[in-house]
Amino acid sequence: MKDILKIYILLMPMILLALNGCTLSKSLSERTSEIHDQILTVDTHIDWPMRQFLNPDFNPGVRHAPGQRESGQWDLIRMKEGGLDAVFMSIFTPQKKRTDEGHATAKEVALKQIELTKKMVAYNPDLAEIALTPEDAYRLEKTRKRAIFIGMENGYPIAKDLRNLQLFFNLGVRYITITHSKNNQLGDSSTDEQPEWGGLSPFGEKVVQEMNRLGMMVDISHVHDETFWDVIKLTKAPVIASHSSARMFHDVPHNMSDEMLKAIAKNGGVVQVALLDDFIKEMEQTQERATALEELKEETFALLHGELSQAEHKKVMEKMHKIDEKHPKNRPTLADAIDHLDHMVQVMGIDHVGIGSDFDGGGGLVGIDDVSEMPNITRELLARGYTADEIRKLWGGNLMRVFNQVIKVAEEPQKQN
Ligand SMILES: [Zn+2]
Known part of the structure; x- marks a missing residue:
């Protein structure tokens, strides 16, 4: 019995801390929606x-x-x-x-x-x-x-x-x-x-x-x-x-x-x-992503410098999206x-x-x-x-x-x- 009491006393601060943590995180999200609103x-x-x-x-x-x-x-x-x-x-x-x-x-x-x-x-x-x-x-x-x-x-x-x-x-x-x-x-x-x-x-x-x-x-x-x-x-x-x-x-x-x-x-x-x-x-990026972007370099340069028609602009965007899907950016x-x-x-x-x-x-x-x-x-x-x-x-x-x-x-x- 004494031992159980000892364990309980030892654990008590941790239990209190955990409980306190719960109230804090709850009040943080409550306060977030209250203020944000x-x-x-x-x-x-x-x-x-x-x-x-x-x-x-x-x-x-x-x-x-x-x-x-x-x-x-x-x-x-x-x-x-x-x-x-x-x-x-x-x-x-x-x-x-x-x-x-x-x-x-x-x-x-x-x-x-x-x-x-x-x-x-x-x-x-x-x-x-x-x-x-x-x-x-x-x-x-x-x-x-x-x-x-x-x-x-x-x-x-x-x-x-x-x-x-x-x-x-x-x-x-x-x-x-x-x-x-x-x-x-x-x-x-x-x-x-x-x-x-x-x-x-x-x-x-x-x-x-x-x-x-x-x-x-x-x-x-x-x-x-x-x-x-x-x-x-x-x-x-x-x-x-x-x-x-x-x-x-x-x-x-x-x-x-x-x-x-x-x-x-x-x-x-x-x-x-x-x-x-x-x-x-x-951020560090994967080699695969770097290679794919390198291949598209000239087209992205033209896009950034406004050298593309609307259709071309859309096409390059598509290619960039595909790279993002295949090799997501970190x-x-x-x-x-x-x-x-x-x-x-x-x-x-x-x-x-x-x-x-x-x-x-x-x-x-x-x-x-x-x-x-x-x-x-x-x-x-x-x-x-x-x-x-x-x-x-x-x-x-x-x-x-x-x-x-x-x-x-x-x-x-x-x-x-
Ligand atoms: Zn801007």
Whole structure:
């Protein structure tokens, strides 16, 4: 009897610990759904419009099973399921030749994607509405409808005409990423072979000023460092990086150095952590995958540099998907991405960081692979000790503050140049 008592006494702390663990994990998931449900959650970068442009048969109003290639990473039902209240649909145009013809085609492609986005909302009036202002997002959240904002990735379709900027603003575009992967008529990209303008071009400077005047957010994801510093010097309003992470953890040109992060904090802006593997961590891949990718190298280069027709683009995407199926990519995890977020919060403060998934455009990590899994971010933040109010700021409060400030600057014409 004595021995049994002894064992019991010895085991007691472990039993208590186990019980405590159960309550903790239960309360963590309870707290996750409670907070995730209460706050406005915003994702500033989803590439669904280009995906829809290439796959017109996809119906965003029905649920597609997660993890299937045909499902993509976003539809309205999974967005609701994941408690994601607002998204910025990115109107992305791959950059081709910078001729009048190239610009005109890009404008057409952009207009088509805007039309597709509006049609998607029009076909699903009970589920979603187009949003133009922060107030729209907060109002829609109360009615449990998804807020669909429009952003634009690559300023290429503006051509060399500020009237196009006004046109896109009138159609609902509320941010523009100055460049994509190549230099354009507005300035230098972080990933082109070499800089062409030494930062913003003279026309790019006019575009930034006009965006300030209109109340459109300037997005510095993808731009060359010199372009970044030119924008920071010139802008009268805070800027955003709709999908960028930290160079401190992964030193790729697309990510932000600590110096740049600090400059954005000083500018009052926000950097939205990207959930894209190549921006988060370099992972070892199998030899088979490397060989298969090497064989497709020329075609992927042409795709990334906008040298393919729509049909060719689709074909190469198919081949890439096949490689992914046959030799799956070893990807970083959600926790790796939140390491970036932690660092950015440390460098910039809690008021300058947010989330921009890049879903349907290459985004997706282990633990967060489509919009239905968004609560996993809230759970990870809670587990790391962020308070409900800090999570509210990270999930959209910061972005909406910046957006309001951008509108305010536009309403103060006396302060403009
Ligand atoms: Zn991008």
